[in-house]
Amino acid sequence: MPPTARAESRSTWAAGGLATTAGMAGRYAANLPHDFPSLERRRMKTRITELFGIQHPIIQGGMHYVGFAELAAAVSNAGGLGLITGLTQKTPELLAREIARCRAMTDKPFGVNLTFLPTVSSPDYPGYIRAIIEGGVKAVETAGNNPQQWLPLLKEHGIKVIHKCTSVRHALKAEAIGCDAVSVDGFECGGHPGEDDVPNFILLPRAAETLKIPFVASGGMADGRSLVAALALGAEGMNMGTRFIATQEAPVHEHVKQAIVAASELDTRLVMRPLRNTERVLNNAAVERLLAKEKELGANLKFEDIIEQVAGVYPRIMQNGDMDAGAWSCGMVAGLIHDVPTVKALIDRIMAEAEALITQRLAGLLR
DSSP states (O other): OOOOOOGGGEEEOSTTSOEEETTTOHHHHHTSOSOGGGOOOOOOOOHHHHHHTOSSSEEEOOOTTTOOHHHHHHHHHTTSBEEEEGGGSSSHHHHHHHHHHHHHHOSSOEEEEEEEOOOSSOOOHHHHHHHHHHTTOOEEEEEESOOGGGHHHHHHTTOEEEEEESSHHHHHHHHHHTOSEEEEEOTTOSBOOOSSOOOHHHHHHHHHHHOSSOEEEESSOOSHHHHHHHHHTTOSSEEESHHHHSSTTSOSOHHHHHHHHHOOTTOEEEEOGGGTOOEEEEOOHHHHHHHHHHHHHGGGOOHHHHHHHHSSOHIIIIITOOTTSSOOBOOGGGGGOOOOOOHHHHHHHHHHHHHHIIIIIIHHTOO
């Protein structure tokens, strides 16, 4: 079934306040201060904030046809680390132009996401790396295949690299080849969660037990509770994707934002499992057709059988708002997203919630 409409049961407090639903209000909302923006907040210093020179330990993950200059700059201006999605730009020249656009919108640190994937026609990775270097970008989020061959060149130019990993063994490999940090993606995450199906409540403390380099939590991250929980489990910050799509500055169609707000944690599906290329997506009519095809063909499924539902659909969805055009990445965290605030209001709210939880609720438990 398509995502269940839940907007009528949701109410949002004043801008910058805590968004709640009837199901989540309870003790959590009652124990937090209502006037979040007026709190005198101390800076939260972690190895991630120090590594990237940012105010808050919040990173905006790379997202296809979402990570444009507008969103990256808004996140960086609000104290996080915004990322331009490199391969959304079809050529290195276009990426260079997007980096320049972002530079004109912010004087804060921002980065570029670069995904290394085996494709029929491989992107011009040397050209993209050159655009990043010449654009003065000092942070790169890598994903997909092993980025080892590109690390010496990036390091030579003082660029810090954080690699996305869905398992402890992959995180250890990233550490071994010289990545500066990793983003540990739990099973809850939108996009590709890997094939191990380990959620963050296990994956994060396992990473903390084994890694020496800092890591951020990705998957299921939406608010101050997410940040505090991630820190408690050993992370040095958090990476948010789906939550940042539902912001005013995200340059996507309003239909996309409202679909996320209307969805619950039960409205995502896992597709392409038979191909061992699992992707978590928001359910829709195209996804239902895709899953039916997977069930019908079983072990005989080939990518060509589902290409209509997965290839080239992002512009139609993200830009045109055609919500049934195909499968698009969305995390289970949609169930915790109830509003479409500005990026600054969202990040300010997260940091206020986190401070209140640490200094008031959690500290108050110790007698």
